[in-house]
Amino acid sequence: MGAQGLRAVTPRWFSVWKRNAYVYAKRWKLYALPPLAEPFLLVFALGIGVGSFIDQIEGVTYLVFVSAGLIASETLLRATFECTYGSFFRMTYQNTFEGIITTPVSASDVAMAEIFWGATKASISALAVLLVLAVLGVFSGPLLVLVPLIIFAGALNFSSMALIVSSRVPDLEYFTFYFAGVVFPMLFLAGTYFPLSRLPEIVQSAMWLLPFTSVVDVARSLIIERPDSMIYWKSLYILVSTVVLMELAIRSLTNRLVR
Amino acid sequence: MIEARSLTKRYKELTAVDGLDFTVPDGSFFTFVGPNGAGKTTTIRMMCGLTPITSGSLEIAGMSLPDQVADVKSVLGVVPQESSLDRDLTVMENLLIYAGYFGIEKKLARSRAEELIEFVELTNKIDSQPEELSGGMRRRLLIARSLINNPRLLILDEPTTGLDPKVRRSIWDTLQDLTTQGMTLVMSTHYMEEASELSDIVAVMDHGKILSSGPPDELTADYDGSLEKLFLSMTGKEHD
Numbered sequence: 001m002g003a004q005g006l007r008a009v010t011p012r013w014f015s016v017w018k019r020n021a022y023v024y025a026k027r028w029k030l031y032a033l034p035p036l037a038e039p040f041l042l043v044f045a046l047g048i049g050v051g052s053f054i055d056q057i058e059g060v061t062y063l064v065f066v067s068a069g070l071i072a073s074e075t076l077l078r079a080t081f082e083c084t085y086g087s088f089f090r091m092t093y094q095n096t097f098e099g100i101i102t103t104p105v106s107a108s109d110v111a112m113a114e115i116f117w118g119a120t121k122a123s124i125s126a127l128a129v130l131l132v133l134a135v136l137g138v139f140s141g142p143l144l145v146l147v148p149l150i151i152f153a154g155a156l157n158f159s160s161m162a163l164i165v166s167s168r169v170p171d172l173e174y175f176t177f178y179f180a181g182v183v184f185p186m187l188f189l190a191g192t193y194f195p196l197s198r199l200p201e202i203v204q205s206a207m208w209l210l211p212f213t214s215v216v217d218v219a220r221s222l223i224i225e226r227p228d229s230m231i232y233w234k235s236l237y238i239l240v241s242t243v244v245l246m247e248l249a250i251r252s253l254t255n256r257l258v259r
Numbered sequence: 260m261i262e263a264r265s266l267t268k269r270y271k272e273l274t275a276v277d278g279l280d281f282t283v284p285d286g287s288f289f290t291f292v293g294p295n296g297a298g299k300t301t302t303i304r305m306m307c308g309l310t311p312i313t314s315g316s317l318e319i320a321g322m323s324l325p326d327q328v329a330d331v332k333s334v335l336g337v338v339p340q341e342s343s344l345d346r347d348l349t350v351m352e353n354l355l356i357y358a359g360y361f362g363i364e365k366k367l368a369r370s371r372a373e374e375l376i377e378f379v380e381l382t383n384k385i386d387s388q389p390e391e392l393s394g395g396m397r398r399r400l401l402i403a404r405s406l407i408n409n410p411r412l413l414i415l416d417e418p419t420t421g422l423d424p425k426v427r428r429s430i431w432d433t434l435q436d437l438t439t440q441g442m443t444l445v446m447s448t449h450y451m452e453e454a455s456e457l458s459d460i461v462a463v464m465d466h467g468k469i470l471s472s473g474p475p476d477e478l479t480a481d482y483d484g485s486l487e488k489l490f491l492s493m494t495g496k497e498h499d
Contacts, residue, residue, distance in 0.1 A: 002325060002326065002328070010329070012360070012362070015359045015360050015362070016360070018356075018359060019345070019356050019359070022348075022352075022356065023347040023348070026347075094343075094345070094346050094347075095339075095341055095342065095343035096343065096345055096346075096347075098309075098339060098341070098343045099339065099343030099344070099345065099357075099404075100360055101308075101309060102307050102308075102309065102332065102335065102337035102339070103332055103333075103357070103360035103361055103408075104329040104330075104332045104333045104360065104361060104362075105360045106328070106329065257309075258308075258309060258310065258311060259310060259311075
């Protein structure tokens with residue numbers, strides 16, 4: 001057996017990423033417009049609606065506080081949808097991967113392309129939220145330019161996690177367990193919509209194990225221009241966990257396709 | 260073109276392919292024939308690098324699998340059993356995007372795609388989606404796609420399963436055109452008639468083993484020219 005995981009990936013992965021981007025570009029109105037409408041809805045519902053009941057959280061308005069959560073949520077959900085339903089559909093119902101891996105493109109290349117494609121699509125949506133909020137004047141500041149980096153690293157992380165699940169489930173229906181058991185608890189409890197400190201300590205500790213919590217926290221500290229001393233460690237944790245999850249996802253999908 | 264020695268694939272308790280030895284000469288049409296579950300598809304998948312080899316050796320065009328899998332796949336064309344056409348793309352886009360997986364430059368890919376679409380008589384369907392094509396057209400498009408890299412070896416897994424006799428004939432004509440162009444073809448089929456009609460060499464398989472192999476005329480000389488009768492005499496069972 002030759003190299004596996006990240007070491008088995010070749011530059012050919014990019015041809016599969018281009019295939020996904022081509023299909024996306026063909027139907028951009030279908031794929032891109034709904035996610036662009038969401039930020040407006042979220043700003044109204046959470047920022048102005050819910051926010052009107054809350055004076056301030058951690059020294060900022062609720063809309064400013066929650067904006068990092070909205071950006072991170074968008075990243076998590078888009079990456080997860082793309083690399084669960086999207087990847088599974090291409091793999092199983094459309095047999096797209098089976099067709100690709102009879103060419104010099106390997107299963108590892110396909111996995112890498114799916115992870116990067118999921119991350120690309122998620123980043124487009126999350127950056128749209130960031131842009132809308134910035135244009136509305138919700139926040140501004142020099143550290144904002146670093147937020148896309150955190151978004152993209154997080155998106156790679158969540159795409160990899162989703163691809164691991166996709167390569168192991170026998171059927172689409174099983175994704176409901178992943179969403180109910182992992183994605184939604186993460187989405188609601190990671191300090192996304194309210195400060196993590198409100199939760200019992202044991203839950204807080206558990207939540208810090210999930211990279212999503214660090215993504216929310218780092219994005220928030222950059223948005224409100226108050227990076228704490230732990231920001232480097234949290235960023236490092238996002239990066240290291242991303243590399244580990246990518247390695248696992250590539251191996252897992254390869255085992256599913258080459259059998 | 261292909262040398263297999265003691266080629267074996269085991270899945271836990273099941274031995275799907277059991278120590279195959281065979282040689283496919285350059286420019287020949289070689290067919291694995293046998294019932295479902297005989298090990299034909301597993302053998303084909305090992306040739307394509309889609310299934311790891313448990314033991315034995317397999318060389319294609321002088322390169323060994325799995326060590327040189329990407330190089331081997333660059334000289335292969337593969338027509339799979341189940342349609343793996345890209346449903347998000349049109350007929351033309353299917354070929355162009357596929358060419359990208361081989362790293363074929365865009366201009367060359369387009370001229371090659373146009374030639375191939377003409378070769379498989381789909382010129383008037385160039386902008387259609389795969390689901391708008393009939394079963395026979397989809398199979399022809401798969402053949403066109405498999406030729407985009409100008410392969411030295413074309414591998415076909417049950418290329419006419421599920422097609423009506425007339426369409427099957429047209430696929431046979433296409434494959435015969437390719438053999439006259441000097442291409443090496445390896446096919447798996449469970450249609451005995453198809454194997455006799457098209458092949459230079461037939462390997463009759465059952466339970467993961469090659470029971471007999473050689474030119475169809477020689478193999479069936481004592482069986483009224485019938486592969487069905489040969490199969491029956493060797494296994495004691497009717498072929499499905």
